[in-house]
Amino acid sequence: MKTYLKTFLFSIALVSFIACHANNKKTNTDYTQAEISNNKPSKQYIKVALLLDTSNSMDGLIDQAKAQLWDIVNELSYAKCGNNKPNLQIALYEYGNDRLNGDEGYIRQVLSFSEDLDEISKELFSLTTNGGEEYCGQVIQTSLNQLKWGKNPDDLKLIFIAGNEPFTQGKINYKDASTNAKEKNVTINTIFCGDYRQGISTFWKDGASLTNGEYMAINQNNATVHIASPFDDDILILNQKLNKTYVIYGQAGRQKIALQAEQDANAGMYSKANAVSRTVSKSSHLYKNKSWDLVDAESDKDFKYDDLKESQLPEVLKGKSESEIKAFVAKKRNERESIQKQIQKLNNKRKLYILEHKKENANGLENAMTKAIKEQAKKKKYSWD
Template identity: 30%
Template sequence: MKIKIIILALFATTALGVALFPSIQQAQALTTVKTHTTTIQNHRIEVVFILDTTSSMTGLIQAAKEKIWSIATTMASAEQTPDIKMGLVAFRDRGDTYVTRVLDLSEDLDSMYASLMDFEAQGGGDGPESVNQALYDAVNRISWSDDENVYKVAFLIGDAPPHMDYINDVKFPVTLEQAKRKGIVINTIQSGQNHSTTPVWQTIAQLGDGEYFQVENSGNAVAVATPFDKKLSELAASLEKTRLYYGDAEAKESQKRKNEATRKLHDELSEAALARRAIFNATASGKSNLLGKGELVEAISSGRMELDDIDRDDMPASLQALAPEEQMEIITEQARRRDKIKSDIRELSESRSLYIRQKIAAQGDASDSLDEKIYSAVKKQAKLKGLIYESESASY
């Protein structure tokens, strides 16, 4: 099978929220319940992608839709299984449909990606773009954690330098000082070979304590379809059927929207993309994306809640008329099925990974791919926050 080298792995995640603004904000109100365990703070990653969404980036953004989940799985592969939030600042230029659109940090990749399906890049074409505004918004309009132990990182991706002639524009050196005070690392990815962009991108990375990469417009990230993708996509659908939601009317409406987003992904994503998503959702870091808020099976099976903590009217409709013993029987069975499906996904994932690495070996290696460059940067930077990555290569 031919290995396509395309600029995907990082940008898959960067592009994911552009179309969402502002529709992705979802209600998160749940029934007030008693808790039975003490919450332990996990290691965390907060990553924001600052993406040029002008017409010259169209191919990159479209290609990105295939590999959104691989970069998430790579970040999830740390020994400490971090919680992952992702956000986006999409930018164009003054005079375009918008200058910036900000999507705040979220664990719900499904809902973000569902809106991405309708996104198309437009505008630009006249040289410099509003890079200064994009950087400022990324540092100041995103709800970064104040916790100094969180790995906070941004990736600036584009092919044109910033306008330095705009009035009422905060220039990037000032913004990067703010980023440093907040503990945010700024990496830069230059698409193409615009010689006026290169020195600026290098300077931004240097001032942002980050790394600079250059990739061709045609890209150089690894994407391989495998014989295991179809089965993995089917397992993903089965995994989602184990979800049962509780909560008041507002919470259930939010959960309904998440289910609709999930259905849209299954209708529109390729089998390869669905396979990558299944692999991420089966990880500990992918649990928040898989389940969302107010998922009953996890709440009960983890011991975080008990059935009598929840009002009957707030239970899933399918359980409301049942006796508590019958409710528990169904919840226990769903938990068992969920564990089995996750185990099957992990087993198939290993076979898929071996298949891909054999294909890569037959064509040479992927050491110069964007996947590996990004993984190298994350591996080095995250280590300073106590996150250890032992894998020799990125997830594909």
């Protein structure tokens, strides 16, 4: 299963270097008015829709998705397209579970495109399995219809669908769904949970090939291998300090900081190493909380202190002047940036340690793909920090 999710990461990379050099020609109808005025494209995004089979046989798949989320985020946080670091949005669907509405193809949108990594983690942990019918074409088409994929040619738009039943089931033909995906510049990548040849014979490979995506076959019941490092304890101590730099505001503040703590605990359920991976994610530019944290909110160009009501402030800031609030937030920002730099520095040492202590033949497919993708990426000037 680790191979599945790591392959997922590097399949993203394989397609993403193409996005860096996409044809930038647009018609006027493709631009927003702001883009026309500024003569600049909107911010670049990596958009990932993850479609997970939650039928009875997929317990291992769901369990490992929970365990590997933060490694996925961390790998994507190092991606660069030219001088830019793209943002990340993840959407989540479950399908093939007979607790879901049969009239809608046993499909549920768990989460639309979101940058809220804590919310994504929460929803992954909410998934449970049960028997049902698995309609690949229909869940792909549903995600194409419901999600806001956008028209920026520099956005990387990816669907990853995982399951173990024939790709041909259901009333919507996967070939028609693939045609619609190509129209939206969305690449479909397929992960068959079982024998590689069986996945080919049940059309999972064809489902990927139609949009030039990647086909992968994995054993969903393989356990994730976590490698402990001498730097883990120090990183986790820094996580506790990092959490103290959040300055809640608004109605969502208390709920969201509780959610942050809950997802810290969920990550730690798997292993110390997984909790460390989450901490590293929290130190990256992809971990954003502007809806409830004043430090992140202040960086938003639309944020105004004048819009804040006294009732929205935490107790520590009530009765304070605007200049006093700004000084408090600036102090927390400086503390956070310092802590994040320390985490990243320790993580660089941690990555080297893990690389040295991996078994030579572990995750052979992952290592082979990593090497191939990075070599191709160099030619396209796509890079990883």
